[in-house]
Amino acid sequence: MKRPNIVLIMTDQHRFDALGCYGNTVIETPNLDSLAQEGTVFASAYSSTPSCVPARTSLLTGMDPWHTGILGTGKGQGKMGGNFKHTLPGELSKSGYCTLGVGKMNFNPQRALNGFHQTSLDESGRVESPGFVSDYAAWFERNKTGDYGPVDHGVDWNSWMSRPFHAPEFLHPVNWTINESIRLLEKRDPTAPFFLKTSFSRPHSPYDPVPYYFDLYREKSLPAPCIGEWAGMHDQPDEAHSPNAWRGKRKNEEVLRARAGYYGLVNQIDQQIGRLFSYLRHIGAWENTVIVFTSDHGDMLGDHHLWRKTYAYEGSAHIPLIVRLPKSMRQAKAIPGRIHNPVCLQDIMPTILDSAGLPVPAVVDGSSMLPLLRGETAAWREFVHGEHSWCYSEEQEMQYVTDGRWKYIWFPRLGTEQLFDLGIDRGECRDLSGDPRYTGELAAWRERLIQVLEPRNAGLTEGSRLVCQAGQPPLVSPHYKLRTEPANVQL
CATH class of the missing domain: 3.40.720.10 (Alkaline Phosphatase, subunit A)
Structure with missing residues (x-):
């Protein structure tokens, strides 16, 4: 063909x-x-x-x-x-x-x-x-x-x-x-x-x-x-x-x-x-x-x-x-x-x-x-799963997970989180993370993020919790250093 x-x-x-x-x-x-x-x-x-x-x-x-x-x-x-x-x-x-x-x-x-x-x-x-x-x-x-x-x-x-x-x-x-x-x-x-x-x-x-x-x-x-x-x-x-x-x-x-x-x-x-x-x-x-x-x-x-x-x-x-x-x-x-x-x-x-x-x-x-x-x-x-290092300000560094219907966001430098029901709130105007009716949904999405981050061994997780990064150096992937070293430039 x-x-x-x-x-x-x-x-x-x-x-x-x-x-x-x-x-x-x-x-x-x-x-x-x-x-x-x-x-x-x-x-x-x-x-x-x-x-x-x-x-x-x-x-x-x-x-x-x-x-x-x-x-x-x-x-x-x-x-x-x-x-x-x-x-x-x-x-x-x-x-x-x-x-x-x-x-x-x-x-x-x-x-x-x-x-x-x-x-x-x-x-x-x-x-x-x-x-x-x-x-x-x-x-x-x-x-x-x-x-x-x-x-x-x-x-x-x-x-x-x-x-x-x-x-x-x-x-x-x-x-x-x-x-x-x-x-x-x-x-x-x-x-x-x-x-x-x-x-x-x-x-x-x-x-x-x-x-x-x-x-x-x-x-x-x-x-x-x-x-x-x-x-x-x-x-x-x-x-x-x-x-x-x-x-x-x-x-x-x-x-x-x-x-x-x-x-x-x-x-x-x-x-x-x-x-x-x-x-x-x-x-x-x-x-x-x-x-x-x-x-x-x-x-x-x-x-x-x-x-x-x-x-x-x-x-x-x-x-x-x-x-x-x-x-x-x-x-x-x-x-x-x-x-x-x-x-x-x-x-x-x-x-x-x-x-x-x-x-x-x-x-x-x-x-x-x-x-x-x-x-x-x-x-x-x-x-x-998505993420972004701190750019304009350390407080906007973020990690997120979404299936297009629900979205969970974690702010590592602030140690805070947000949860949105995109099915009824596409504009993300109502943060449900503090609503006791959504405690189970919040925990399930937080656990999904932990499952993504835990294998990195980068200090972002400890057991079943996310670890606040306030005061810590910027997160840098080890793959960046490997990729930029002359002996490892073809990854």
């Missing part, structure tokens, strides 16, 4: 509920909604480490954060080096695929290929390797129509502020990402199946869609942020004053303006994705292509007075995931339109390799979702 082409589309900092196919009736995402109609929506997909570098490392390798050695973006954590023996593009390259990566990769060094044959990069202004200039930045300078830069609108890379893009629409990084994806496909080896990763640098801040999309959502009635009964702890005026604040209560108009910019970016991305889909149809590749759409993590957008990511809450950790199989694989069995089993980014690599008929390396922790996509009643995990 002819091997399928594979297209992996990844947005940056994209909440699960900012798509029409996930129930959002305000946002306009017709191309992705159509993809979902042909494929499958995973309703309970989560990022095990909800920030850019660790999440993308797990997707690249199929490994849990503890095994990649990157537990977050912050204390004691490292970069995604080019020293993994088994990567998704690497396994496909070794098997005869032409592998292309466009947009945000977060590799270190930034020109590392990590198994790709070719990359064309947009790294959102990051310069982490000596002399590095991204392909987007160089292209922007060659093609701009005046004396301005990519972020001369004055909104920073982690700001809650929002305004329209200041330059002509064709210069926007969203448009460039699709233009560059099509350009690399045009120049690929036509005798080999292709793997394309199209990785947008948005809707991650700055929330700067082109004026058409910004104005479109400024005129709409947008969902207000969810504010939990417990969220007063994050109403911190001394911190909220910063344009890059990670928490703090802002004026309603500021929050809604941020959401208008964010929604506008998602709409703009969807329209550009439509161009890529049209190109795949034009070259006759559409019906023989596996298409996966996902994100590395979400964005709180003011929920519970929080911004950005790294949290266990739904806005940060719950991600969109749509998988559309080639026509021949869809016709073989009735494909379920919606799957509620808990899945994570580690599952994408084995799923793609499985769909291409390729073996999955033994180091991969994730599982192929192909049996679920075929409607088979195969055994599956009961819950997803």
